[in-house]
Amino acid sequence: MKTKAYYYLILIFVLIITNLCFSQEKKTYAYYVNAGYSVYPREDSFIKKELYRECINKMPERLPGDTSYYERYEVYYNLALCYTKLGEIDSAFYYLRQFVLINPYKNDFVYVHLGFDTLHTYKSRWDAITDTIEKEYLQRDSITQNQALAVELFRMGIYDQQYRGMSYVSVKGTKFNWGLQAKIDKQNMKKLRKIVKQHGWPTISKVGVAASMNAFLILQHDFPIRKKYYKIYSEAFRQKDVLSGSYAMLTDRYLLQHKKKQLYGTQSVRHLINGKWEEQTTLSPVEDFKNINQRRKEMGYSTTIEEYCKENNIRIPEEYYNE
Helix, strand or coil, rough: CCCHHHHHHHHHHHHHCCCCCCCCCCCCCCCEEEECCCEEECCCCHHHCCCCCHHHHHHHHHHHCCCHHHHHHHHHHHHHHHHHHCCHHHHHHHHHHHHHHHHHCCCHHHHCCHHHHHHHHCCCHHHHHHHHHHHHHHCCCCCCHHHHHHHHHHHHHHHCCCCCCCCCCCCCCCCCCHHHHHHHHHHHHHHHHHHHHHCCCHHHHEEEHHHHHHHHHHHCCCCCCHHHHHHHHHHHHCCCCHHHHCCCCCCCCHHHHCCEEECCCCCCEEEEEEEEEEEEEEEEEEEHHHHHHHHHCCCCCCEEEEHHHHHHCECHHHHHHHC
16 A cells, blocks of 8 residues: 555645646646656657557567566557557557556556547447556555545546646647636536535545545635635544645635635746746745744645745745745
């Protein structure tokens, strides 16, 4: 089972990609985009040129006996994508299955990958792919109770990140799109309200760390965050059944949305000046700034506000130190 520290790393990644100004368009996809448990493989140059048969023909050359895990992961992905594009469905599913089996917990982006859309129409075969991913997820998080609920939140978490530009599950080739993401957020929050009404807040003890964190992400993307759900989440925090870092982030966002200052320094904004976005974000107003690092320490953050802002190119206004 993964440790809480592992999920704090994921939370920090999410913090970095979600606390920027919402109007900013973000660039995506380095060689591998690694967010702790999801890796997006590189596409072959032939695929970019839509030369799918040529891509298939060259792939065996990349699989010698001593091929690394990442190389095989990448080759299976490229073959699955090429065969899908060519409409050779049996081969597409064969290599997609190999891709999933080589490391099932690094493949959740296939749910929303546009390149595999046509495979969704083969329901039983597609379900076999997603079932493999979900069984690995349940085993990885040692979830033995409320499994159906945990899987539902697992899927909701994937769609929560679908169009959020730098996300590890973002749709390949799709630009950051708030209109489409807003519709998903609304649907997710509607589902989450039903879950909370029936089960209470999806806490770590109920559904595991990852599913609980997905519920948090969905809540923090609701605008504005409703007092009712903030109070429910706060009670779960007092019971030590959600991550303290997620509580800090939710608190800061809730306070700022209600015209108050944040407490933990998790939120920043990018200003539009003379029609251009600033290259550097600015730390949003902080209550009692002189004691912020003590509060951050209490929430489990390992960095001071100065270290955090330096690492993430966030400007701290000088006046904060003079308050």
